[in-house]
Structures are given as structure tokens and as C-alpha cells.
Amino acid sequence: MTPLIEARTLGKVFPMGGGPVHALRDISLQMCAGEYLTIRGPSGCGKSTLLHILGCVDTPTSGSLLFDSRDVGSLADAERSEIRLRSIGFVFQRFFLLPMLTAAENVDVPQAEAGVPKADRRRRTMELLEYVGLAHRADHRPSQLSGGEAQRVAIARALANRPRLLLADEPTGELDRANGEHIAELLDRVQSDGTAVVVVTHDGALAERAPRRLLMRDGRIEQEEFRR
Amino acid sequence: MPIRRAVIALTCAVTAALSAILASQPAPLPEVLVSRQLMEAQHLQVGDTLRLSSAASGVDPHVYRIVGEYEPTPDPMRLGAARLEVRMHLPDLLAVEANPQNPLDGETVDAINVSVTNEGAGSDVARRVSGAIPGTAAQRTSDDQRRAAPFVVLERFHLAIAIVTVLASSVFLLALMLMLVDERRATVGVLRLIGFRRGRILQHVLAEGVVIAITGAVFGILLSIGMEGGINRFFQWRYDTALVFVRITPSVALRSIAIAVPLGVASIFASSWSLLRAEVFALTRR
Ligand SMILES: Nc1ncnc2c1ncn2[C@@H]1O[C@H](COP(=O)(O)OP(=O)(O)OP(=O)(O)O)[C@@H](O)[C@H]1O
Numbered sequence: 001m002t003p004l005i006e007a008r009t010l011g012k013v014f015p016m017g018g019g020p021v022h023a024l025r026d027i028s029l030q031m032c033a034g035e036y037l038t039i040r041g042p043s044g045c046g047k048s049t050l051l052h053i054l055g056c057v058d059t060p061t062s063g064s065l066l067f068d069s070r071d072v073g074s075l076a077d078a079e080r081s082e083i084r085l086r087s088i089g090f091v092f093q094r095f096f097l098l099p100m101l102t103a104a105e106n107v108d109v110p111q112a113e114a115g116v117p118k119a120d121r122r123r124r125t126m127e128l129l130e131y132v133g134l135a136h137r138a139d140h141r142p143s144q145l146s147g148g149e150a151q152r153v154a155i156a157r158a159l160a161n162r163p164r165l166l167l168a169d170e171p172t173g174e175l176d177r178a179n180g181e182h183i184a185e186l187l188d189r190v191q192s193d194g195t196a197v198v199v200v201t202h203d204g205a206l207a208e209r210a211p212r213r214l215l216m217r218d219g220r221i222e223q224e225e226f227r228r
Numbered sequence: 229m230p231i232r233r234a235v236i237a238l239t240c241a242v243t244a245a246l247s248a249i250l251a252s253q254p255a256p257l258p259e260v261l262v263s264r265q266l267m268e269a270q271h272l273q274v275g276d277t278l279r280l281s282s283a284a285s286g287v288d289p290h291v292y293r294i295v296g297e298y299e300p301t302p303d304p305m306r307l308g309a310a311r312l313e314v315r316m317h318l319p320d321l322l323a324v325e326a327n328p329q330n331p332l333d334g335e336t337v338d339a340i341n342v343s344v345t346n347e348g349a350g351s352d353v354a355r356r357v358s359g360a361i362p363g364t365a366a367q368r369t370s371d372d373q374r375r376a377a378p379f380v381v382l383e384r385f386h387l388a389i390a391i392v393t394v395l396a397s398s399v400f401l402l403a404l405m406l407m408l409v410d411e412r413r414a415t416v417g418v419l420r421l422i423g424f425r426r427g428r429i430l431q432h433v434l435a436e437g438v439v440i441a442i443t444g445a446v447f448g449i450l451l452s453i454g455m456e457g458g459i460n461r462f463f464q465w466r467y468d469t470a471l472v473f474v475r476i477t478p479s480v481a482l483r484s485i486a487i488a489v490p491l492g493v494a495s496i497f498a499s500s501w502s503l504l505r506a507e508v509f510a511l512t513r514r
């Protein structure tokens with residue numbers, strides 16, 4: 001079975017005024033479809049940078065990344081956009097919902113961009129809002145939602161085009177314990193429904209939920225744990 | 229044909245009789261037209277008699293009868309000057325200046341304006357008059373460079389004002405668009421993350437720019453049409469003239485749109501450029 005993601009000796013250097021910043025050094029990693037992976041590590045160790053590269057948002061300065069056997073480094077910006085649109089969903093600490101749109105419209109946007117017919121979109125949107133338990137808030141704007149609710153809408157939006165990979169950067173970072181737990185359960189469910197999930201987190205309890213866990217330090221993978 | 233001859237004879241007889249009656253009356257006063265402004269200033273009425281003298285002291289006045297009022301032809305060169313004027317027949321005008329002691333001392337008329345009913349025939353008439361009466365120079369008033377000069381100056385003045393206005397408002401527009409785009413930084417970042425291509429976002433931004441620019445231009449034109457009457461009335465009142473100060477013609481409106489729309493789109497484009505060039509994650513990272 002070919003891996004969904006194959007990272008080979010990834011390196012990322014940010015050229016800065018005070019000398020280059022080595023955000024990632026020699027990262028090699030394989031992930032299969034439907035796998036669940038969490039990444040922990042001290043602040044500044046390169047977790048977000050790795051997530052951006054895995055999500056085809058940023059490109060490595062050395063090494064290569066294969067997404068579904070395609071060499072991402074050789075793809076044009078438009079092609080990487082296409083992969084993000086159809087195969088990858090993002091969830092961030094700060095939700096990043098579009099404030100002028102309702103919950104349902106936020107979930108609708110990626111589907112519309114992917115060219116899904118309107119009737120199908122409406123059905124899929126309601127299905128997703130039900131999935132995250134917010135069908136009754138479909139017409140509310142992000143400002144009318146709590147943090148936990150907004151994050152659930154963000155997850156619904158990330159799943160809109162049935163991605164193969166869901167990437168979450170500190171998804172519970174701005175939430176209280178109960179809401180964090182709710183999001184963690186939702187991510188479990190997304191993974192068990194067949195989507196590969198990568199979660200970057202400082203939250204030990206959230207990290208422990210995954211069968212496969214990475215610990216990063218100074219841009220390297222320091223430790224990798226598996227649990228059956 | 230005897231009946232027709234009889235009618236003609238009768239008409240001639242009546243005419244002759246009327247002429248005789250009229251001739252027996254005292255000589256009628258020469259007729260003048262008085263400008264609306266002078267009528268108002270001196271509380272004159274049609275039918276009043278008017279004494280005019282060529283001397284400031286008012287000696288040796290000539291007497292006229294007012295037979296009508298007229299609106300002086302607006303002249304931007306004489307804006308602000310009270311148009312206290314009278315129009316009289318040419319012989320009457322010469323008579324005002326005539327010096328009985330020295331017949332050669334009178335004013336001479338060296339130019340007259342002739343209005344032609346068929347406007348297009350102006351140059352044809354001028355050519356024929358010039359040819360028919362040697363020594364006269366006949367030309368259309370609109371061909372007279374000296375007469376057109378004030379309008380050329382005015383036009384340049386308007387152009388200068390327009391350029392300054394357009395430049396200033398472009399800078400303002402650009403600043404506004406930059407603010408708008410900055411507000412959109414996060415939105416564009418999110419759309420890029422979701423997987424919108426640069427071209428697609430640019431398309432949205434430009435479409436929005438076109439809509440804003442057209443809306444703005446149409447609003448501006450409607451506003452100026454709405455204000456046109458008010459501005460004209462105010463300045464016509466202020467300078468007591470019939471001069472039209474503002475006129476929004478279809479060509480003016482079209483020109484405004486032709487300038488405003490590309491300008492608006494260009495400023496949207498310029499202000500969005502940095503945003504679209506930026507890396508996706510740089511937009512959402514704070
Ligand atoms: N765009 C950038 N330009 C310059 N340096 C950067 C940039 N992005 C990240 N870095 C640097 O790369 C290193 C890794 O950053 P990254 O954001 O991946 O850390 P992180 O592990 O996600 O930290 P945190 O837990 O605080 O989110 C840091 O030293 C950071 O300063």
C-alpha cells in the first residue's frame with residue numbers, strides 16, 4: 001500500500017537578517033491513508049512549519065515531499081492549491097472562519113470552489129453541520145458562536161470536500177477543557193471514518209489519543225511512539 | 229380678375245389712409261430694449277420712456293420708449309459686472325454720439341453681428357458677403373480666435389481642476405483600497421488555505437473593484453446631476469447672469485466613467501498585489 005504522505009529528509013531554512021533559522025532538519029516520515037498522528041514539542045521546534053509543508057502550503061528548502069505519490073516540490077502553485085482544495089482540510093487554533101459568512105456558508109465555500117452542484121452542496125453542508133452537532137446554528141455567524149462551536153464549524157469546513165488528510169494546529173488551544181474534549185472526540189471520529197489526521201498540540205491528553213505520536217525538538221523528530 | 233383688383237385697390241386705399249393718420253401724430257419715440265438687470269435696478273417697465281445721454285452729467289438727453297426687456301448674452305469675461313445695458317437701433321445709437329457742430333466727429337460702426345436663421349449656413353453667408361462687398365471682412369463668430377480665447381482659457385482651467393481632482397481622489401482611493409485589502413488579509417489567507425488559486429482570488433478582487441468603481445462613478449454622476457441645478461441657480465443668482473456654469477452632458481458622464489472605472493480597478497489591483505504575492509501561511513500566521 002503506497003503511503004499517503006512520504007517526507008524524505010525534509011529541511012526548512014528561513015533566511016533571516018540575523019542569520020538563517022533552521023526550522024526543520026532532516027525530517028523523514030511516512031503516513032498511510034486513515035492514520036492518526038499527533039505531534040508535540042516545545043515552542044519553536046518546528047511543528048507548525050512541518051504541518052504547513054505536509055499541507056502543501058509551504059515548500060521545504062531541502063528534501064522532498066510526496067503527497068499521494070506526487071512530488072509536491074515540482075508542482076506549480078495552482079496545482080498545490082488544487083491538492084489543498086480537494087485532498088486536505090485545515091483546522092487552526094484561531095478557527096479562521098470567514099466572519100461575514102454564516103456557519104453554513106463557511107462550509108459551503110470550499111465545495112463551491114470545487115465546483116460541486118448547489119443541491120449537493122446544501123445536502124453535504126447540512127450533513128456536516130449535523131456531524132459536528134451544529135445543524136441548529138447553520139445560519140449563525142462566527143461572532144454569534146462560542147469558541148468550541150466555531151472550531152466545530154471549522155472542522156466541518158475542513159471536511160467539506162471529503163479530504164484524505166486533516167491537519168490541525170493546536171485545535172484546542174483556545175478552548176476550555178470541556179470544549180477541548182469535545183473537539184478531541186470529533187477528531188477521533190473523523191479519523192475512524194477514514195480520514196488521516198495529524199494534530200499538533202501542547203495538550204498531552206489530546207496527544208495521547210493517537211496511536212502514533214511524534215515528539216519534536218529543534219526541528220528534528222526526537223522520539224516516535226506507537227501504541228496498538 | 230376684377231374682384232382681386234378691387235381687393236388690392238381697397239388695401240392700398242386703407243394703407244394710404246392709415247399712413248396719413250399716423251403721419252399727423254407727433255413723431256413716435258425711438259424704441260429701445262432694456263436689459264433685465266437695468267429694468268430691475270431702475271424699476272422700469274415696458275412702455276416707460278427713458279432718457280439717455282452720452283455724457284455722464286446727463287446733459288442733452290435723448291428720449292426713448294421701452295418696448296421690451298432682454299436677457300443679455302452671458303459672457304464669462306464679464307462675470308460680476310452688472311449688465312446695465314440698452315439695445316437700440318443703429319441710427320439711434322449713432323444719433324446719441326452725433327455732434328451737430330461737427331458731423332465728422334461721430335462714432336462709426338466698424339462691426340456688426342448678424343444672426344442667421346440657418347446656423348449651418350454661417351460660413352457660406354460670410355463667404356458670400358465678403359465676396360459681394362469688397363473691403364468687408366465677414367466671418368463666423370465662432371471662428372473669431374479673440375472671442376473664443378476666454379473659453380479656451382476656461383476650458384484649460386477646468387481641465388487643470390479635473391486633473392488635480394482625479395489625482396487627489398486616486399490617492400485617496402488607493403489609501404482606501406489598501407485599508408480594505410489589509411482588512412481582507414486574513415480572508416485572503418483563509419481562501420488560499422482552503423485551496424483558492426491566486427488567479428481566482430484576483431478575479432474576485434477585480435470583479436469587486438469593477439463593481440465598486442462603476443457604483444462610485446454612477447453615484448458621482450447622479451450626485452453631480454442632482455447638484456447641477458443648484459450650482460447653476462446659486463451662481464446665476466450670485467452673479468446675476470444667465471450663464472450656465474455646470475452642464476453634465478452624456479459625453480461628460482461617459483468620460484467620467486471611462487476614467488473612474490479603470491482607475492478604480494487599477495488601484496484595487498495595485499493594493500491587492502502584495503497580498504496575492506505573499507505566501508499563504510504568512511497571511512494567517514500572526
Ligand atoms: N516565516 C518565518 N520566517 C522566519 N522564521 C520562521 C518563520 N516561520 C517560522 N519560523 C521560525 O521557525 C521556527 C519554528 O517555528 P514554528 O512556528 O514551526 O514553531 P512551533 O513548533 O509551531 O512553535 P509553537 O508551538 O510556538 O507554535 C521558529 O524558530 C520560528 O521562529
Ligand SMILES: [Mg+2]
Nearest residue numbers: 047048049169
Ligand atoms: Mg505552531
